[in-house]
Amino acid sequence: MNKKITIAIDGFSSTGKSTLAKQLANNLGYVYVDTGAMYRAIALFAMQNGYIGTGNFDKESLITSLPAIRLQFKYNPQLGFAEMYLNDVNIEKEIRTIEVSSFVSKVAEISEVRSKLVEQQKEMGKDKGIVMDGRDIGTVVFPEAELKIFMTASSTTRAQRRYDELLQKGDIVTYEEVLKNVEERDYIDTHRDNSPLVLAEDAIEIDNSYITREEQFEIVLGLVNEVIKTD
Ligand code: DC
Numbered sequence: 001m002n003k004k005i006t007i008a009i010d011g012f013s014s015t016g017k018s019t020l021a022k023q024l025a026n027n028l029g030y031v032y033v034d035t036g037a038m039y040r041a042i043a044l045f046a047m048q049n050g051y052i053g054t055g056n057f058d059k060e061s062l063i064t065s066l067p068a069i070r071l072q073f074k075y076n077p078q079l080g081f082a083e084m085y086l087n088d089v090n091i092e093k094e095i096r097t098i099e100v101s102s103f104v105s106k107v108a109e110i111s112e113v114r115s116k117l118v119e120q121q122k123e124m125g126k127d128k129g130i131v132m133d134g135r136d137i138g139t140v141v142f143p144e145a146e147l148k149i150f151m152t153a154s155s156t157t158r159a160q161r162r163y164d165e166l167l168q169k170g171d172i173v174t175y176e177e178v179l180k181n182v183e184e185r186d187y188i189d190t191h192r193d194n195s196p197l198v199l200a201e202d203a204i205e206i207d208n209s210y211i212t213r214e215e216q217f218e219i220v221l222g223l224v225n226e227v228i229k230t231d
Helices: 017-028 035-048 059-068 098-108 111-124 137-141 155-168 175-191 213-230
Strands: 006-011 031-034 071-076 081-086 130-134 147-152 204-207
Touching: 006 017, 006 137, 017 031, 017 130, 017 147, 017 213, 031 035, 031 081, 031 111, 035 059, 035 071, 035 081, 035 098, 035 111, 035 130, 059 111, 098 111, 098 175, 111 130, 111 137, 130 137, 137 147, 147 213, 155 175, 204 213
Parallel strands: 006 130, 006 147, 031 130, 147 204
Antiparallel strands: 071 081
């Protein structure tokens, strides 16, 4: 049997990281972890408790409440991936709204939030055989990962993809709103003091503006096979 490796997938928002990560995990029989869902869950918790809203952000109360937040992934065989649970409640749908997207980067800047989640992520990956996606996976969570992918695409391509997804789900948003959110998140994600989104030295960059999901999957599967062979 092939040796199990750790695959870290980082990149800008809406570059299709989770689609690629799920394809890889299903193909290789690996565990898939969407770390963005964990940051989104904390943002939802802050919203539910009134710690964050338009024009207000009570950081201190959120930090004090962190020990009361329990996050779990539970595999849903019908969907073929693990759904996010916050204190035993399935919040998979709630965390995908534009409202959560608009607050999540602020929550992800807090170092106490990041240390709590990074610790949990390291624990989930300790046996390898994992595909994890996020912003700091190849740099902070698994700097020793055998394969690191960094995904990019133009902001307009990403906004269009995200807009189509939200429309399909029945959300009422404009393309301009989605583009603004994508650009704001890019700015915050790349400029924060704590674990900003950066290209790890040993990461392989993939710009998927002009390639299909299938082409991208074949390219990355090829890279995985090379690593498994030589490792
Ligand atoms: O991948 P996503 O769009 O679901 O991520 C939501 C937000 O969480 C994103 O704006 C940045 C943040 N994030 C992060 O800071 N570190 C991660 N490892 C994953 C996500």
